[in-house]
Amino acid sequence: MALRRITQETFDAAVRENVEEFEMDPDEALKDAVDQFQSQGVDLSCIVKAVPAEPSDDKQPEQTHKILQTLESLSLAQESENVTKAAADVKCFTEQCLLGFAQRYLAGQKGAYPIILSQCQKSLGEQEAILAAVTALAALTDGQPDLLDAEGKGFLLDVFKTHHDDSSVTRAAISAVRHCCLKHEQNRQDLIKVGILPLLMDAIKQHGGDANVVKEAAGALRVMTFDDDIRVSFGQAHEHAKMIVLQHNGLKVLIESARAHSGNTTVLSELCATLSRLAVRNEFCQDICDLGGLKLMMTLLADSYESAELVRQVLSAIRAVAGNDDVKDAVVKAGGVQLIVIAVNRHMTVSAVCEQGCACLGVLALRKPNNCKVIMEEGGVSAAVQSMKVHPDILNVQKQACMLLRNLVSHQPNYSQLILEMGVEALILHALKTHQDCGDIAKAALRDLGCNVELRELWTGKGAGITN
Template identity: 30%
Template sequence: MAPQKAVRTISQEAFDEMVKENIEDLGMDPTEALEDAVQTLSLQGVDLSGIVQCVPGESSVDDNPVVQALSRLKGLSSDSSDSENEIMELLGNLNELCSSKGSGNAAIATKNGGVELVISILPKLKKSGPHRGLDLALSTLTSLIHDLQSTETFKESGGPEIVVGILNDESQHVSILNSCFSVVAVAASGNEVVKESFMDLKIDQLVIKILKEHSGWAFPSIYDAVRVLLTADDNRVVASQVYGYARRFAKMGIVETLVHTLHEGLSSPCVVSACIALKAVAVNDEVCRSVADNGGIDAILHCIDDCGEQGNKAAARTCCSLLSKLAGSDINKSLIIEKGGLQRLIKLAGRFSEDPSVLQEVMSHISILCLRSPDNAAQAIEVGAGDLAIQAMQRFPDSEQLQRNACLMIRNLVVRNAENRKILLSHGIEKHVRKAKGSHKICKEAATDALRDLGLDNYNS
């Protein structure tokens, strides 16, 4: 792993002592003493997440509801005679507190041993068989894991082994499985070592088995888990292993199961999640072609048609993005063209003419279809790709990514097709490309290339 910049931290005890010194040595009132300590430490770059900031004399760390819940839960979890209902009540309170965005409660819980505590409770709840307590404990664990330190604690506390054990033993209980995969997704996010732990425990085999056994169930977290396990998102790592993991998933048969979900179309609430997972798996030409061999191209194009009919923007963006990834295979590219992919994309763009996020995905895909293919570029112009670029650039001048994608598409439309150059120049494309180049830094290179391949001499100006 690459060296990571050290983060300055402080213990709760040291923080409390600093506030106390402000009161006793500097004569500050309690509120002022607290504010000064926070301000001073923040200016010094100290990470105060997880620190309970309370005014001395008015409250204490022990009064914090998260600390109280953890303290009571620790006492209950170590005493087998205590009722499960009490544990569930405390888990519910802790889950609610730590799920609150921006509250800092998850950090406080992590700093006070919350991750280790909930992990230690899981085996006890598991022994009494499937029940709501186990599901609630897993949901609580999901709300506690929020940063690198909490994922490290999860690993060190045996979290991967315990969660995979539950997945193996409770394979018939969908709600528990869904909660388990939610834990997998948050715990593996940004942590290469946790990903490796899950893969060592053969979670890929479990994923395929569970997807097949529960075909037709709404199971969003399992797709999220696949996506996270196959995403290189740990900036400490020079070379991630996720490419190899994706190939393992593909060899296990994940493509067939994911394409099956896509064939359900927008009637499945998991179609977007399945598209994202499949995009993560499609890491090479072989996998991309296997998607087509299993009818995946047809399924995605049908989803794109349905997205336009139903006005589903999220699914439209995701399906276009997946199709772009699959078009990296030249065989798939030809297949998409043969199945009317260009016409269907232009139709989709017409349906979402007021949404730049969809338009930029459409143009990105057309750009890939036209790459090194003058015939495809000619067909794209025939069905309206040039008009799409001009209208989108006119309508959304402030959308940086749309402007950049338009420039990239224009370049691929004209670089090997002289006739397309004449058509686009006659429609005034030059002024739109130059405006994008002058207005947006991220467009400079793409716009310069487009101007050059349009045959303009002053493309650098």
């Protein structure tokens, strides 16, 4: 059932009533209001859960939240052309936005976007002012991509062109682009049409030594390949990935950037995540391998296996490029199976690593009997079984482990007994009982392992004629 929603004004009125009518202290009044609304099934995720502040001056006669007071102050400073006051207010506004989504949402509802965009446009020629203004725009649009309009898109392009030498401003502009494109297909398409991709690629090339710029730009490129806007039936994720690779040499640029930041696990995680999103065609997977990307991934697994997040992203990238059958063999030949098993065992308590590790091994085993032999010998099944035991409530871990087990025995039934002796039947049955979405793959694994399983035939095409 959908949760109920209320306005900020309704919530604030309840807090004031607790203070004025029931003589509660502010903290008690706030807690009581939160408890009361939550008990009524009200969604408070977009509500600023704070006691409204007293007015900062005579021009703000009513109690309101600090972010709205700052916004009002900024608007007045713009009208009076008080540059110093406007600069201070912009920084304060950004700090308020960073407190949480509720603050950003409230500001957006009260007309913050045109005020911030106006400040951005007025600051375009001044380095310090434009950095503060674009940072505020990026903060405001985080989680609110619908705020961006055509004027804002044009402004962002202008920032890239006029401040391309400034890494700090460039990074802030990239952050704004990323926020405005996440879960917003139209913004993605519009910005790509007006040339955002070459600007992002140029930012990586020009500021390749700045880890923050590279990380932010890689994240923005990855968002361009998402299909996450539920309002759109069909996105352009695949086409955007192809454009990045074919028109802008994206694979080479990202792999070279990874080499340049070999000691920065945060940047490497971002680059690997983006590479995995670009491996959308068989030839792209091979290109990543030929450009040294696979060798880089193997090195990262061997040298940086202590970082769970980096391991997860590297495994995700290996899983993606191993969609190419030749790359599957290259991974195994490079000792990838052993490294994957070591990584999973090292981070057995991290469900995301277990999921990606089992998925990697499952892809390597698919249609490759020789690879199945290596996986069996290197302890791949033991790692998958342990993952199922440690994470019985995590659907994707169970699904990927079942997929691996099925792929191992589908063309090599002689492995079935060895695998069953590890107690996998009970684990698969538990996954089948616990996770409805695991049903098909769990039953397929049981079937191919030679276990008793009820396979229900949903429709045979018989029993009813075709009518006009």
